[in-house]
Amino acid sequence: MRARANSIPARIPPGWVESPLLLLPAAVVFCAFFLFPMGRLALIGGSGPLGWGAYGAALSDPRYLASLASTILLAAATTLVTLIVSTVSGVFLTRHRFSGRSLVVSMLTLPLAFPGVVIGFMVIMLGGRQGLIPSMTDALFGERWVFAYSMTGLFIGYLYFSIPRTILTIMASAEKLDPRIEEAARSLGAGPMRVALDVIVPALKPALVAAGAICFATAMGAFGTAFTLATRINVLPMVIYTEFTLQANIAMAAALSFVLGAITWAALALARSVSGTSVAAAG
């Protein structure tokens, strides 16, 4: 996706008169409606009762620290599980041709652009009060196992969100693997686990790092799913929302936004530097 135009023939002088002019409208919109407001927000973050200490509090107050920790933990768990199942399935789908394969691929990638709210509802369909799994556990064990409105529900929702895009990335990368190398490893006596860990995973590493970083960033910053499931789930985006709307503590909300933004931005910058894959939407 990120093929660079470094090889422009020398006969065309780069950067004509038109180029800066064509960039101007986008640059004006960006500066006026993003950079300038973000600057204001940064100042407001330091204008609350705590002053610039708000940024320190965002990283030291036990309450915010706890939600930061649980958000990071949730994002890390989502990333790990997503990478494992998507790699297994993505490599499988690249290696085997069978009838209905393209249908399976479309099914796995259909939820790609579902917004967070809709994904929250999908979790409610599975594990909510009237959901499928509680009805099943009710029939089997006489107990409704309702998990949607909790951290577990959020975890399931983030898996739902991350798997489609991760499978696509893995499949694109697995296309380029040479099956003969695995065959060679096998003929030298490596078992399936050894082949997976010593041959496939190293070869897929750039894709895994990039997809993992995107997965992590989206799970950190996502808000719609948590909003749909329960406002009491203690994740950072939810805390920012409550600070702003219920507590009217705009300074703290601003400071927390910057902490969260720095983490997601860093993760996505890592993803882009590794593979240059396209931008990811934070759900």
Next chain:
Amino acid sequence: MTQEPADRSIQRGPGRGITFWLQLLITVLLCVFLILPVMMSLLAGFTANYLEGWSSGLTTAWLIKVLAEYHASIALSLQVAFACLACNLLIGVPAAYALFRSPSRASRVIEELLVMPVAVPGLATALALIVTFGGWGEWRQSWLFILIGHVLFTLPFMVRSVLAVMSSIDLAALEEAARSLGANFWQRMVYVVLPNSAGGIVAGSLMVVTLSLGEFNMTLLLHTPLTKTLPVGLADAYASLRLEVGSAYTVIFFVLIVPLLIALQRVNGRSR
């Protein structure tokens, strides 16, 4: 979308061991996990009483109820999405061309900056817009306030999509050929640059409309009671109305978004 592997006979050999069946099992489970809730909400949207199941009868009453209550939100979302697309075509495509023509360090930094509104959580962008422009009463009430957020969020997708296509063909040489034949700037734009970047523009456009229709993180803070978009209405319905109504509303959303997603898969598949 995918190419046949170079040598299929090689994988046939040991392929069908326990690993094969485990991989198949995980793939099937993933399919069930991703598709089942979609199917369930399609069903629930047309079921008279979800708790009783199909025996309670099929109905379109929920769908009609949603359309009656939320048609304004649905219309507003479409309006925002297409206005957002227009803005992207007007400022995003020229920006992509400009970045393509001068591949300097500065343009790389600009490209990186343009991605910021996607990398930073939508909540933060929305907060920034509100603290800066929220005081301008009339504007705060207007749908244009939402449009600004959506343009910021979708712009990098358009720019990158177009830039990728421009970089993958030798557009510079084509343009130089046209120029040597006497074509001026506008002629080169209309007859060379735009037709050759059409694939990227189409893919970017589909992405922009899809993302704008589903955008919630920013819109939840940017909207006012009079400018409620489809996803904000969805959250509303999920929280306060019965499951059948939430499902029917989701069905309407799917009807809008799934054709876009399928078209996007097609376009991306063809350009590969």
